[in-house]
Amino acid sequence: MSIVIIRNDQKTMVWKEALLKADPDLEIYAYDEDHDPSQISMAMVWKPPHGALSQYPSLQAIASLGAGVDFLFEDETLPQGVAITRVVDPILAADMSEFVLGVILARIKNLLAFKRVQPKAKWLPLEYKRIIEVTVGIMGLGELGSRLAEDLIRFGFDTRGWSRSEKSLIGLSCFAGDKDLASFLSGTDLLVCLLPLTPNTRGILNKELFALLPKGAYVINVARGGHLVEKDLLDILDQGHLSGAFLDVFAQEPLSEDHPFWKHPKIDMSPHIASVSDVNSVVPQLLDNYRRLQEGQPLLNLVSKSRGY
Ligand code: NDP
Ligand code: OXD
Numbered sequence: 001m002s003i004v005i006i007r008n009d010q011k012t013m014v015w016k017e018a019l020l021k022a023d024p025d026l027e028i029y030a031y032d033e034d035h036d037p038s039q040i041s042m043a044m045v046w047k048p049p050h051g052a053l054s055q056y057p058s059l060q061a062i063a064s065l066g067a068g069v070d071f072l073f074e075d076e077t078l079p080q081g082v083a084i085t086r087v088v089d090p091i092l093a094a095d096m097s098e099f100v101l102g103v104i105l106a107r108i109k110n111l112l113a114f115k116r117v118q119p120k121a122k123w124l125p126l127e128y129k130r131i132i133e134v135t136v137g138i139m140g141l142g143e144l145g146s147r148l149a150e151d152l153i154r155f156g157f158d159t160r161g162w163s164r165s166e167k168s169l170i171g172l173s174c175f176a177g178d179k180d181l182a183s184f185l186s187g188t189d190l191l192v193c194l195l196p197l198t199p200n201t202r203g204i205l206n207k208e209l210f211a212l213l214p215k216g217a218y219v220i221n222v223a224r225g226g227h228l229v230e231k232d233l234l235d236i237l238d239q240g241h242l243s244g245a246f247l248d249v250f251a252q253e254p255l256s257e258d259h260p261f262w263k264h265p266k267i268d269m270s271p272h273i274a275s276v277s278d279v280n281s282v283v284p285q286l287l288d289n290y291r292r293l294q295e296g297q298p299l300l301n302l303v304s305k306s307r308g309y
Contacts, residue, residue: 001041001294002027004056006048007065011279015044015065018279023287042290050075053082061085061293063286066277067092067144069303070197070224084303085289087277093147096222096275100148100192101155103220103246103268107190108134112268131156137188139204140195140223141167141174142309144275148194160184185212190220196309197224207232216243222274225251230261237266248274 003019003026005012012030019028029035031052040056046065053062054077062072062079064086072078106112108129117124136152138145141163152159153171160173162184167174175184185191191213195201205221206229213219219242221228230251236242244266250259253272261267289299303309 002029002035002039003042003044003290004029004031004035004040006031006043006045006052008047008049011046014279015283018283019044019286022283026290042293044286045072047071048075051077053077054079061289061299063289064303065282067275068196068224069309070226073198073305073308083299084305085299085301086303087282087285088143088301089277089281089285090147091278091281092275093144095278096144096194097148097151099248099274100220100222101151104134104136104152104157104190104192107218107244107246116265132158134158134189135160135187136190136192137162137184138192138194140193141169141172142194142196145192145194148192160188181209182212185209186214188213188217190218193219193221193223193227195223195227197226198308200308202226203229205229205233207236210236210242213242215241217241218243219245220247221245222248225249225253233267234260234264237264242266244268246270248272 005015005028016028016030019026037056038058041058042061042063043053043056043059044063044065053059053075059079059082061083064072064084067087069084069086072084110126110128113126114124135158138149138161141149141161145161146169149159149161149169149172159171160175161167162175162181164177166176193205195204205219205227210232233245237245246268247261248270249272255261261269285300292299
């Protein structure tokens with residue numbers, strides 16, 4: 001039994017070294033190192049090239065090295081009957097919450113607007129909003145959304161959340177399913193998308209949804225670019241119904257240099273960096289699952305293939 005790491009970036013060796021530091025006896029290979037595919041039982045991956053995973057006839061588990069797994073289901077050659085796990089980590093959730101809190105505070109205190117006019121030496125005393133005047137609506141109340149909700153409530157924000165199944169969280173107004181979506185949106189000033197990307201949520205941030213938000217609402221997408229219909233956002237911003245948007249994720253990453261988002265006066269962006277798996281924090285759960293696999297025990301943080309998350 002051995003492990004292969006397949007990533008689409010430069011971080012493969014960092015993960016390999018951290019895993020070996022935690023367990024020097026591991027047999028573990030980077031995808032581009034010489035290895036026998038028939039010996040690989042577990043693949044640890046981040047956006048592997050389509051077709052890569054189907055080269056491993058003995059594969060029993062695929063571990064996403066992030067929270068999302070959408071990129072796996074986009075691979076038509078994804079081996080069937082192989083367990084899929086993902087990262088569930090308090091540090092990942094805390095990092096996301098801190099990031100979104102930063103964006104929300106920057107928004108209601110106009111910090112991004114001041115930065116924008118600074119090069120023009122423009123004195124612009126804009127009116128600010130207080131925390132108690134703002135309702136934040138979170139789409140997705142999973143590991144990340146529920147942590148964000150707790151922190152927002154602690155800060156004093158009026159906070160509401162929307163999920164697939166009914167939830168009950170202290171201090172949070174909970175909405176669930178299609179039946180509640182319109183009422184959830186109608187009272188939301190700042191909308192945060194923290195949904196997984198699945199066939200049901202692809203394109204959910206579209207003109208019909210935006211129209212259900214109050215005039216002047218602001219949208220923050222830190223989930224996946226595939227949730228957003230880009231043209232609908234541009235249209236509704238130009239029509240003035242939404243006041244602005246903050247985007248961390250994009251349909252195509254990196255965003256192409258000529259994309260209209262770069263220079264749009266109502267859009268602020270970051271390069272898919274809201275929350276990044278912390279190697280040292282995540283390695284123990286990967287090793288735990290590898291041991292469970294060897295011992296025939298149930299794996300932790302399993303993804304449901306039927307739900308797609
Ligand atoms: P979880 O799987 O823990 O939570 C997903 C939530 O979305 C659940 O509350 C679920 O409802 C809800 N949901 C799923 N489908 C629907 C639907 N059709 N309608 C309504 N609600 C739905 O995911 P995480 O919180 O761990 O992560 C969320 C996403 O954040 C990831 O999939 C990833 O795409 C993104 N992400 C982005 C990062 C970044 O840096 N920008 C970093 C990390 C993650 P229910 O509870 O009822 O199942
Ligand atoms: C993740 C991400 O899904 O980094 O973890 O986007």
